[in-house]
Amino acid sequence: MPVDLNFTIAAPLLALAAGALLILLLDLLFKYETIQGPMYVAAIGAVLVAGWYLVPLWQGAADPSGFAGMLVMDRFAAVYGGVLLIAALLAILLSIGRAREDQSGYLALLLWAAMGMVLLGGAGNLMVIFLGIELLSLALYVMIAFAPRRMAAREAAFKYFILGSVAAAFLIFGFALIYGATGTMSIAGIAEAARSFTSEGAWAVGLYYKVGVGLAIVGLAFKMALVPFHIWAPDVYQGAPTPVTAYMSIGTKAAAFAAMARLLVAAVPEAYQPSFLLPLSILAFASMMLGASAGIWQSDLKRLMAYSGIANAGYLIMAIPGLGLDGLSAAAYYLGAYGFATMGIFAVVRILEADGVDGSQIANLKGLFYRQPWVGVCLALLFFGLAGIPPAGGFVGKFLLAIAAVRGQAWIVLAGLILSTGISAYVYLKVIGTAFTRTKEAPQPEEGAEPHAPTRTAAQVVLVIAAVGTLVMGVLPGPVSELVRVALAGM
């Protein structure tokens, strides 16, 4: 096999990896006290450099494929990579002010997780999909446990690890079956082979292929937290440190969705997508309903966000049945809007944590508006984004997804959207209502916790970015949706 190195397309990945190594090196060479700030700068810098290299790919590289077709950093990959890098950037900012511990390891893992996510978007081969999944998962397993004094974090990490391994086993088994049926691991090869399975003019596939694709869907649905593969999400979201929860809620979802979209576009001819992908629609419907209604009785904001994430994974699947330009650009747009909303809400949690308050208790939000008016207003806006109420970006995103679903004739998910939107609006409004309830008592800080100014500042920056992003995507969706659309039109 000829050596097919294409560093132009690999540059964003290499930048992230190099950044991680640099951070580890800095930690080795300098004293902890002096190097703490520069390490964060290095991490942010690595993400920005990766983004810099992503721009030409966004405009369309001359040859998006490299490494013998293993890596396909086309415009699709660039769009999802952009969403993922923004999420990584905000997550790094949210991480500022962590307790004194192995910061270099944490940041390096965060960058490697980002690398795995971007890699998933640009996977051109089943093995690369698996590689990306494992890279991001292994990094996240450790990051979830990165809260030295909290048993809950370790428990969460352990649960995620065990269940994630089960899911990975199904995924790899599915890939093996697909390989057995088509004789190739390359996604382009699978696309070719899948379309050659015909008998008497109709598409006819063998048992191995069907089950293989089904198991691959299971493995990726686990990462997206679709019902019934969502079962890990509430415990893990609750147990993980806040920045990690924020990061995985958007990052894992976006990356797994990108891989799923790429795989299914290739594996199932358009005409057969609605019937072949029916299970996915049912999973999506169940996710929307469970995610929306389970939020009703949550008293923990992180668990609430976990269920919200489950419902939102269902919304994303709306793009799948009509896997066209409409669907993929709508999903990318929705991921952006969802990402800003989620990151912003976790930033509010972080702002409370900066004062030593347990921000994940919804009860502690009581009276937030009267103590910190701007935070309260931003929180309301971000929950509007999740509920899909104008002027937030989630409104536009849901609209675009609904259009894609209509085009794909996905009535099940459309009905799910209608029902779950009503329920989740109720859930979110109750949280907003809590923040706007007048109370004289401020929430009590936890014992031993001290206010931490840098954490607060960084979280406020994230909150402002998220609120502005949500607002821009809601009020002036033109430029953003055009960026996405134009980019994807080249596919």
Add this chain to the structure above:
Amino acid sequence: MDLAWMLPAIVVVPLLSAAIVGYFRNTWSKTTVSWVACGSVAAAFAMVVALAVQYWGAAAAEPIRSGLTSWGSLASLGLVADGLSLWWALVVTGAGLLIHIYSTAYMREDESYGRFMAKLNFFIFAMSLLVLSDNFIGLAIGWGCVGLASYMLIGFYFTKPAAQNAAIKAFVMNIAGEAGLFAGIAFIYANFGSFKFDEVFGAIAQGQGVAALNLIGILLLIGAVAKSAQLPLHTWLPYAMEGPTPVSALIHAATMVTAGVYLVSRAYPIYEVASGAAMTVAWVGGLGALFGALVAAGQFDIKRVLAFSTLSQIGYMFLANGLGAYVAADFHFFTHAFFKACLFLAAGIVVHHYNGDQDIRHMGGLWYRDKFAGLTFGAAALALIGLPPFAGFFSKDEILLAAFSQGQWALFTIAVLAAGMTAFYNVRLFSLVFLGDAYVAPVRQVGKKRSRKQAEAAGADAQAHAHAHETPAAMKWPVAILAVLSVVSGWLFFGHVQLTALAPSFPTLDLHAEAINPVVAGLSVAVALVGGLISWYLYRPEGARRAVELNPLHKPGILYNMFYVDTLYDFLFVRPAKETAQFIGQLFDPRGIDGVVNGLGALARELGGVLRRWQNGLVRSYALTVFAGVVLVVAYYVFYV
């Protein structure tokens, strides 16, 4: 002169004012807040008038257009001033201005006055956006924002739990309706590839996408029904009366709840083709008209009577829309906005006299103390009843005529009966509030003894009732203007005027002004008179029924309980959900951990209990769930052909 720049200004000025007033609500004096808030609406109204003069003044009515924002190549959101949108915008900003002025006096004593005015301004922005948009997305955004404004204003008295619950109830029902609307719009885009009214309706005129129009019509209707509180999604409206009275007047009577009427009128090419959807609209409206009028006759809260009256009158508008008499629907919206806003604002004055008590059993004889309230309320009530020459007569007549001339006898009968009931509940309301003896609070309440303290408080209340409150000028003037409009707006705009104004928006219809049909008019007036006279016989100061209802022992019946629709919903949806949850709970938990199940009455917690046991934190049970999912998915593909 090119006035297109005014279109975005009409929308943006109240929004800016809302932001500014909201920001300075605690720093500015209440007078400054009043001037800014009212001034922005006045400016919007002036610009609408200027556009109207330009549009209707020109020889050929050419729509005035302007851009607003863009969704890239997907859609550009613009604004348009044509006959229909100007007709609505005039009422929205005009009535909005009057009610803003009224609020400066009515709400002045409230500590959150600035917050109130900011929210009211926001509503004007949202409603203007709704009626001025030239595409479905802008309409939908305005639609969502008026729902938001309604939510914020119903729950304005946030210390009242009833107000909070009412606000959430209204908002959730509206969101459910919005989902229908959005789905309808998504279908429109999928079929016609555009969101613009002109392009979509142009495609329909050329016969495209006809197959989906009935579905689209029904989906839009779901949105319209929820927003306009029509059957069967009407249950939020009576509770929405928890909001301040100006809000009830502006949002829950004159403008927002009529948005469904606007939607159907605006989307008329769809309903022209989709006859099934159109007939559904007509029947929803007809039944709502009768239902609302019946229930209004059994209510004791003055604002609830008016709320059900609104439900009933919007029913008439839906009926007209469903029968293709769009101009009649819009005309009835026009007159209804004036007389119903007048009724609510006058009711606000009435309630002021009773220190916020809204129970009409605790009123009586107010005419002898406040002739102004009596006169304005009476004029608007006559307009609502639809007696000539009051406004409601002309607009309702057109609706009845549409049903009559199309031979829709069932709907015609329902509408005429509803007219009789309208007279009935209005006479009842007027008589109980304004005539007879003033109510004296009983010292002892039936069923339980009151403490001396309570009795004294009641006595003080009665004394407070005894001396009339002086009504501020800022409250009197808007009511007076609306009362005059309730009297004159019918015959002033009847026939050619409304037709010339609105016809350009219905280019494919063959519209011509019809004279008053003596049969229809005679019948509706006769039925109204009969209903009014029966009511007068029953509820006059010495009437038999009046005595029964004022008796504290009286047990209200089916009308008071709104035909038990709420109870039915509770029985149909809430209770079964609870019981299913309990059943599943026992199924999943054979040993019956009583401590968890017992005492958890609420649905959410029941269901939560089940899910908690599912989400039990044990990895092995999680793995089982995952495995079950895998089996199901794989089974599908094994058997998939």
